[in-house]
Amino acid sequence: MKEKMFMRVDEVAEKMDVSKPYAYKIIKRLNEELKKKGYITITGRIDRKYFYEKFYSSKTNE
Template sequence: MKTTMFRGVIKTNNYFIEAKEISKILCMSKAYAYKVIRELNEELKEKGFRVVRGKVPRVYFKERYGIDEN
């Protein structure tokens, strides 16, 4: 996990999940993982959230795919 310092606040780059990790979790291709990201980002846009292209919030991905944190 990569950490960065911004204005005295330590941030981890663990908030978003990217296609590479999604493809491993779902045992699918990276292209399919990008499709999943696009679909989840569309759902978030419809709910009024801003999205980051090519990434999706890790918590939202796990919630939608029924992945338990434990």
Template structure:
């Protein structure tokens, strides 16, 4: 499974460190409420892409993964 880090979320959304951490915490809380184990400061790419409706090809150009 691949994860986005805070730096990746910052690049994708064009936001600050604190806002990126806030978004990751919110998304991880959603996953935790569904029974998934989460990692602080990281969010699964698939879940992030679903929640933010991101185009995979655009993300590869931004993040490079």
């Protein structure tokens, strides 16, 4: 099964082992970075590839 392009708060919270409110803060911060680069973002979701680049730069998503 192909992975979805975006991660939602539940998945971010699980991967980072943090609460959902904190996961929302992480997503918001990453989306702000993407907006500054000129990308369109979706509230409450983060691009999977960008998430892994920021947190696990040399590790592929599992």
